[in-house]
Amino acid sequence: TQLLEQSPQFLSIQEGENLTVYCNSSSVFSSLQWYRQEPGEGPVLLVTVVTGGEVKKLKRLTFQFGDARKDSSLHITAAQPGDTGLYLCAGGDGGSNYKLTFGKGTLLTVNP
Amino acid sequence: NAGVMQNPRHLVRRRGQEARLRCSPMKGHSHVYWYRQLPEEGLKFMVYLQKENIIDESGMPKERFSAEFPKEGPSILRIQQVVRGDSAAYFCASSLTRDRIIGGYTFGSGTRLTVV
Numbered sequence: 377t378q379l380l381e382q383s384p385q386f387l388s389i390q391e392g393e394n395l396t397v398y399c400n401s402s403s404v405f406s407s408l409q410w411y412r413q414e415p416g417e418g419p420v421l422l423v424t425v426v427t428g429g430e431v432k433k434l435k436r437l438t439f440q441f442g443d444a445r446k447d448s449s450l451h452i453t454a455a456q457p458g459d460t461g462l463y464l465c466a467g468g469d470g471g472s473n474y475k476l477t478f479g480k481g482t483l484l485t486v487n488p
Numbered sequence: 489n490a491g492v493m494q495n496p497r498h499l500v501r502r503r504g505q506e507a508r509l510r511c512s513p514m515k516g517h518s519h520v521y522w523y524r525q526l527p528e529e530g531l532k533f534m535v536y537l538q539k540e541n542i543i544d545e546s547g548m549p550k551e552r553f554s555a556e557f558p559k560e561g562p563s564i565l566r567i568q569q570v571v572r573g574d575s576a577a578y579f580c581a582s583s584l585t586r587d588r589i590i591g592g593y594t595f596g597s598g599t600r601l602t603v604v
Contacts, residue, residue, distance in 0.1 A: 416497075417598070418492075418595030418596050419595050421593065421594070474536055474544075475547075478523075478530035478531040479530050
């Protein structure tokens with residue numbers, strides 16, 4: 377069974393600060409996705425990373441896929457209250473092309 | 489261009505009752521996936537359906553749970569004789585193609601089931 381561990385579980389910071397959250401596994405994933413989920417809503421896809429070492433940027437968000445494709449990080453620069461939410465990573469299940477394994481998430485609160 | 493629509497948004501059931509959760513996929517999408525998010529847990533895959541067919545139900549409990557995606561109408565996740573442990577958020581996602589490893593999911597807003 378593939379597992380994804382996300383850390384930290386909770387993170388509370390002030391507006392303007394930078395932060396990094398992590399997604400780690402002992403398994404290799406064919407790809408890794410990051411989602412953001414707001415209270416009462418479904419997860420929204422932010423990015424998919426596929427190649428080991430890949431870095432993708434989405435405005436103030438920078439996503440990196442580890443060289444061995446076992447881990448990923450999400451860095452947010454100058455966090456804003458609108459960044460508040462649950463950040464989930466999800467890895468492609470090696471046995472299928474549709475089933476994703478999700479981590480439990482990092483709950484980020486950005487205080488004004 | 490509506491997204492994935494789920495209803496109801498909130499559902500309260502007494503122990504032993506039945507819960508029916510509905511999911512209307514995005515227009516033109518014929519692949520539907522159900523995930524469950526238990527408190528303090530990540531989303532867990534339950535079932536993958538195409539029109540009139542169950543493709544993979546490996547994540548669905550063997551008893552009391554069933555799913556369908558008829559030729560016409562929404563996909564239905566049915567939970568019979570609900571128990572407190574069924575309380576969770578149930579999310580539906582849909583896609584044009586089967587390969588979600590690259591493309592990711594478009595999720596609905598979910599149905600939050602509370603069993604009292």
